Structures are given as structure tokens and as C-alpha cells.
Amino acid sequence: MVSEYLKQNTAEYHDAAEKLFNSEKIFNKTFTLEDYKKIINTNYLMLLHSEDKIFSNLSDKFSEKLQLNQRKKLPLIEKDLQSLSLENQNASHDLEFSNDYEALGAMYVIEGSTLGGNVIAKQLSKTEGFDNVTFNFFGCYQENTGPMWKNFKEVLDTEVTEENYNEVLSGAKKLYTFLLNVN
Template identity: 80%
Template sequence: MVSEYLKQNTAEYHNAAEKLFNSERIFNKTFTLEDYKKIIHSNYLMLLHSEDKIFNSLSQRFSEKLQLNLRRKLPLIQKDLKSLSLENKDAMHVLEIENEHEALGMLYVIEGSTLGGNVIAKQLSKTEGFDDITFHFFGCYQENTGFMWKNFKEVLDSEVHQENYDEVLSGAQKLYTLLLNVH
């Protein structure tokens, strides 16, 4: 299954992102508002440079099966930027998407961040200093987070064949690299 292949082969990127964003501090309640601003800003830049390109690279078949209209995150994270008094930026990085499989790999990273973001939002809502924060991006699916992730994985695993695993992985690696390098 391609979802397991991606999980195994992107673990080092996932760990690097957790380290970059001081994720361990979320769970020991030492995560600060500045840490939160950094993670929101980086995710915003990642989405700014990728979301439209990813969605435009996916066929109508994937658009319907994945309910892409429900998966747009850029407008949500822009609300977070505004509430945190962070400024919008213009897209300055060039992200090349070679094919639909790479786009699916990139979407894997975004949907995975949503899954993790739900946990982050729950944890931070119990952390001092986050009382007035509205988690538009991290809480985007609310109680449907598990369902949306499961649906995404099922479509990915049923539609992507083994000969395309490396292309999907390439897309995931490209987007993780962008996330880890945008500032």
C-alpha cells in the first residue's frame, strides 16, 4: 500500500519538520505563541506555493473521489495569519509538479499535516497563552479529521499502483523540502 510506503520513506522528513517546529514542546506545554506563529507561517508558505498547483494537477476522477472542494486549506490558514497579525506573502518559490502521482504525494504531506494539526490544536487549546487562538488550519476538519484521513488513504491505496510509488514519494519529498526551507 502506497500510504505505508510513504510513511516509511518520509519519516526522516517528518522528523525534521517536528524538530524545526519544536513539536516536542507542544506536549510538555512549553510551546510559545512565537513557536505557533512560526509553524503557521511556514505551513502558509507551503500552501501558498503548492495548493493550487496540486489541485490543478489532479484529474476530475481524483477531485471527486477525494472531495477536493472540502480539502482547501489556504483560505483557512490565511484566517490564522490575520488573527496572529502575520502578513500575507507572494509566492516566490517555484514548485514543479511532474505528474498526477507527484501531486498525490504532495497532498499526502498536506493531509498528514491536517491529521497532526488536529492533535496540535487540541493540545494547544489546553496550553497557557493560547486561550484566544482560533485554530482554523489545524482544526479544519473538526470531528471529521479521522474520516477525511481514512478517505484520503483509501483512495490513495486503491488508485496508486506499485509502479507509481516512486513518483508519489518524489512529490511528498518535494513538498517536505519546500516546507523545511520556506521562511
């Protein structure tokens, strides 16, 4: 299954992202508003440079099965930027996906961050200093987080054959590399 293949082959990128964002501080309640601004700004830059490109690379078959119209996160994270008094920016980096498979790999990174973001939002809402924070991006699917992730994994695992695993992995690595180097 391609979802397991991606999980295994992107683990080092995932760990590097957690380290970059000081994720351990989230759970020991030492995460600050400045830490949160960094994680939001970096995720914003990732979405700004990738979301439209991912969605436009996916064929209608995937658009429908993945309910892409319900997965747009850029407008949500822009609300977070505004509430944190951070500035919107223009896309300044070149990030391209060559086909459905690379786009799906990049989407794996974003959907995975949504899954983790739900946990982050719950944890931070119990942390001092986050009383007035609205978690638009990290809480985007709310109670539907599990079903949305399950749907994404199901489409990946049923639609991607082994001969395309490397292309999907390539898309995931492209987006992780961007995320880890953009700030």
C-alpha cells in the first residue's frame, strides 16, 4: 500500500519537520505564541506555493474522489495569519509537480499535517497564552479529521499502483524539502 510506503520513506522528513517546529514543546506546554507564529507562517508558505499547483495537477477522477473542494486550506490559514497579525506574501519560489502522482505525494504531506494539526490545536487550546487563538488551519476538518484522512488514504491505496510509488514519493519529498527550507 502506497500510504505505508510513503510513511516509511518520509519518516526522516517528518521527524525533521517536528524538530524544526519544536513539536516536543507543544506537549510539555512550553510552546509559545512565537513558536506558533513560525509554524503557521511556514505552513502558509507551503500552501501558498503548492495548493493550487497540486489541485490543478490532479485529474477530475481524483478531484471528485478526494472531494478537493472541501480540502482547500489556504483561505483558512490566511485567517490565522490575519488573527496573528502576520503578513500575506506572494509566491516567490518555484515548486512544480509533474503529474497526478507527484501531486498526490505532495497532498500526502499536507493532509498529514492536517491530521497532526488537529492534535496540535487540541493541545494548544489547553496551553496558557493560547486562549484567543483561532485554529482555522489546524482545526480545518474538526470532527471530520479522521474520516477525511481515511478517505485520502483509501483513494491513494486503491488508485496508485506499485509502478507509480516512486513518483508519489517524489512529490512528497519535494514538498517536505520545500517546507524544511522555506523559512
